[in-house]
Amino acid sequence: xxxxxxxxxxxxxxxxxxxxxxxxxxxxxxxxxxxxxxxxxxxxxxxxxxxxxxxxxxxxxxxxxxxxxxxxxxxxxxxxxxxxxxxxxxxxxxxxxxxxxxxxxxxxxxxxxxxxxxxxxxxxxxxxxxxxxxxxxxxxxxxxxxxxxxxxxxxxxxxxxxxxxxxxxxxxxxxxxxxxxxxxxxxxxxxxxxxxxxxxxxxxxxxxxxxxxxxxxxxxxxxxxxxxxxxxxxxxxxxxxxxxxxxxxxxxxxxxxxxxxxxxxxxxxxxxxxxxxxxxxxxxxxxxxxxxxxxxxxxxxxxxxxxxxxxxxxxxxxxxxxxxxxxxxxxxxxxxxxxxxxxxxxxxxxxxxxxxxxxxxxxxxxxxxxxxxxxxxxxxxxxxxxxxxxxxxxxxxxxxxxxxxxxxxxxxxxxxxxxxxxxxxxxxxxxxxxxxxxxxxxxxxxxxxxxxxxxxxxxxxxxxxxxxxxxxxxxxxxxxxxxxxxxxxxxxxxxxxxxxxxxxxxxxxxxxxxxxxxxxxxxxxxxxxxxxxxxxxxxxxxxxxxxxxxxxxxxxxxxxxxxxxxxxxxxxxxxxxxxxxxxxxxxxxxxxxxxxxxxxxxxxxxxxxxxxxxxxxxxxxxxxxxxxxxxxxxxxxxx
DNA sequence: GTAGGGTTAG
Numbered sequence: 001x002x003x004x005x006x007x008x009x010x011x012x013x014x015x016x017x018x019x020x021x022x023x024x025x026x027x028x029x030x031x032x033x034x035x036x037x038x039x040x041x042x043x044x045x046x047x048x049x050x051x052x053x054x055x056x057x058x059x060x061x062x063x064x065x066x067x068x069x070x071x072x073x074x075x076x077x078x079x080x081x082x083x084x085x086x087x088x089x090x091x092x093x094x095x096x097x098x099x100x101x102x103x104x105x106x107x108x109x110x111x112x113x114x115x116x117x118x119x120x121x122x123x124x125x126x127x128x129x130x131x132x133x134x135x136x137x138x139x140x141x142x143x144x145x146x147x148x149x150x151x152x153x154x155x156x157x158x159x160x161x162x163x164x165x166x167x168x169x170x171x172x173x174x175x176x177x178x179x180x181x182x183x184x185x186x187x188x189x190x191x192x193x194x195x196x197x198x199x200x201x202x203x204x205x206x207x208x209x210x211x212x213x214x215x216x217x218x219x220x221x222x223x224x225x226x227x228x229x230x231x232x233x234x235x236x237x238x239x240x241x242x243x244x245x246x247x248x249x250x251x252x253x254x255x256x257x258x259x260x261x262x263x264x265x266x267x268x269x270x271x272x273x274x275x276x277x278x279x280x281x282x283x284x285x286x287x288x289x290x291x292x293x294x295x296x297x298x299x300x301x302x303x304x305x306x307x308x309x310x311x312x313x314x315x316x317x318x319x320x321x322x323x324x325x326x327x328x329x330x331x332x333x334x335x336x337x338x339x340x341x342x343x344x345x346x347x348x349x350x351x352x353x354x355x356x357x358x359x360x361x362x363x364x365x366x367x368x369x370x371x372x373x374x375x376x377x378x379x380x381x382x383x384x385x386x387x388x389x390x391x392x393x394x395x396x397x398x399x400x401x402x403x404x405x406x407x408x409x410x411x412x413x414x415x416x417x418x419x420x421x422x423x424x425x426x427x428x429x430x431x432x433x434x435x436x437x438x439x440x441x442x443x444x445x446x447x448x449x450x451x452x453x454x455x456x457x458x459x460x461x462x463x464x465x466x467x468x469x470x471x472x473x474x475x476x477x478x479x480x481x482x483x484x485x486x487x488x489x490x491x492x493x494x495x496x497x498x499x500x501x502x503x504x505x506x507x508x509x510x511x512x513x514x515x516x517x518x519x520x521x522x523x524x525x526x527x528x529x530x531x532x533x534x535x536x537x538x539x540x541x542x543x544x545x546x547x548x549x550x551x552x553x554x555x556x557x558x559x560x561x562x563x564x565x566x567x568x569x570x571x572x573x574x575x576x577x578x579x580x581x582x583x584x585x586x587x588x589x590x591x592x593x594x595x596x597x598x599x600x601x602x603x604x605x606x607x608x609x610x611x612x613x614x615x616x617x618x619x620x621x622x623x624x625x626x627x628x629x630x631x632x633x634x635x636x637x638x639x
Numbered sequence: 640g641t642a643g644g645g646t647t648a649g
Contacts, residue, residue: 024640025640026640028640028641029640031640032640032641033640058640059641060640060641061640061641062641063640063641063642064640064641064642066642067641067642096641096642097641097642098641098642099642100641100642100643101641101642102642103642103643104642104643129642130643131641131642131643132642132643133643134642134643134644135642135643137643138643138644165643165644166644166645167643167644167645168643168644169644170644170645171643171644171645173645174644174645201645202644202645203644203645204645205644205645205646206644206645206646207645208645208646209645209646231645232646233645233646234645234646235646236645236646236647237645237646238646239646240646240647241646266646266647267647268646268647269646269647270647271646271647271648272646272647272648274647274648275647275648301647302648303647303648304647304648305648306647306648306649307647307648308648309648309649310648310649311648332648333649334648334649335648335649336649337648337649338648338649339649340649341649342649367649369649370649372649373649
């Protein structure tokens with residue numbers, strides 16, 4: 001009877017306080033309402049009051065207070081556990097209602113994604129209904145990161161007597177999306193159709209997202225178009241799909257379509273648009289969205305602010321990112337991690353570490369992604385001993401078991417600093433089998449330090465695990481190319497061709513006049529191509545005069561030295577810089593973005609160009625930012 | 640009076 005808005009909650013409290021004769025139902029009702037209206041702490045206080053007043057909670061009360069804990073996430077895990085043991089003592093461990101709440105509570109409150117707790121509760125339940133099945137499957141997908149287990153459980157479920165509903169299908173489709181396994185997803189979807197959920201918006205939206213996460217944008221678009229009814233979530237899903245797939249133009253067009261359709265956008269929409277802008281580094285677009293945000297009233301939403309921090313940082317405006325961070329009211333672990341990542345990618349490792357220590361002081365618990373950010377900060381700056389210290393502390397102080405990514409960070413840190421032997425020793429003593437990521441990182445270090453023997457070993461280890469790994473083929477071929485073994489280069493290229501492995505094309509882009517200009521190697525498609533190449537030739541002569549010598553190690557083909565030079569001078573990042581020189585204002589830095597790591601020769605050449613022209617050049621590659629000024633780079637040639 | 644879902648930020 002109570003409670004749509006917060007004032008209704010006040011009213012509900014007034015009535016409740018005046019009740020002469022409260023019973024368990026009244027207490028329970030108040031507890032659940034508090035949680036539903038976003039006051040889980042109030043719910044817990046009420047529960048404590050209730051006990052102190054001598055009332056005995058029933059199954060609904062316990063379920064309600066467990067839900068309150070769920071809302072508070074990891075903050076209340078210990079209370080949740082106490083409630084759980086209470087449930088067991090009171091003999092209600094097999095109750096389906098309490099069981100569902102407990103599964104959900106463990107799923108959302110357990111930080112390290114350990115599955116044992118919620119699985120144990122699930123297994124103890126007397127019988128299962130569609131809610132308990134859905135709760136456990138969702139728990140695996142959302143909080144355990146265990147998509148395969150979720151799919152297995154789903155398969156078990158459909159063999160049993162309880163039919164899945166639209167929520168269950170939605171979760172299992174999400175699991176397929178996380179695995180980028182659209183084939184399995186399609187099978188589940190056709191089952192969903194058989195069960196009569198063909199026109200269900202929830203299942204339809206999950207299908208779009210599943211296709212998008214599997215990289216099948218055309219099918220995502222088709223699924224979107226064939227939706228029975230498009231709601232805001234559908235629009236947000238497809239906007240996000242375009243943003244993720246680097247099509248921020250497509251995302252903004254859809255944004256206007258939404259506005260025209262009369263559907264009101266929400267914070268999700270803005271967050272997706274911001275991430276779309278940040279993926280391609282389109283600061284102009286990002287600023288437009290920021291301006292629109294200020295009118296929308298979502299500018300203080302936590303997710304939106306976090307997306308803004310990341311957008312400004314990833315577009316090269318680290319100071320503005322820091323400003324947004326400082327002005328934010330309520331920061332969570334993602335806000336802090338975004339800021340640490342931002343500083344790390346810009347090469348301000350010491351600042352990144354300072355922020356990390358402030359975060360610990362503010363009693364914000366770092367998670368595994370925070371540690372990836374902090375460790376990569378160390379590795380970008382060559383802070384070996386700090387890296388070790390942090391790596392050791394993550395488990396000792398915060399009970400976070402290092403994952404493959406953390407091991408890879410350490411390999412990167414040791415490898416880049418030149419300690420290849422120490423890195424390989426680290427790999428050999430890992431408690432788990434190193435995966436392709438670890439070996440790929442190590443191979444990258446071998447390439448930088450020209451260690452052919454270890455590099456070959458690493459590439460073989462990668463190809464053992466994944467014979468189709470394009471990166472290993474390329475790195476191996478680069479390694480051979482840099483020592484002039486052209487027969488081996490040819491063999492690898494032939495192998496790649498046979499296996500139909502295509503190197504992701506190097507591509508650079510630059511924003512000018514609020515438009516993105518993209519360039520590939522030796523690109524002549526731009527209307528201003530002639531001017532660009534004239535500028536390039538002019539720059540080549542000029543910087544050679546300053547002492548630049550082309551490093552043709554970075555050319556893959558066996559060519560005459562002069563041809564190699566020419567080839568290296570047609571790399572996409574150089575073309576983009578030349579375009580920047582002729583079409584952007586002198587007062588601003590030239591901001592270039594590249595989808596892959598910047599080539600070593602380009603890095604050197606661009607440093608000389610900054611010296612010759614007096615322009616500041618900011619280059620974001622797939623790994624980090626390079627702030628190039630007067631012939632030096634913020635990465636200290638360490639990338 | 641109870642429990643489950645799809646879209647967002649690192």
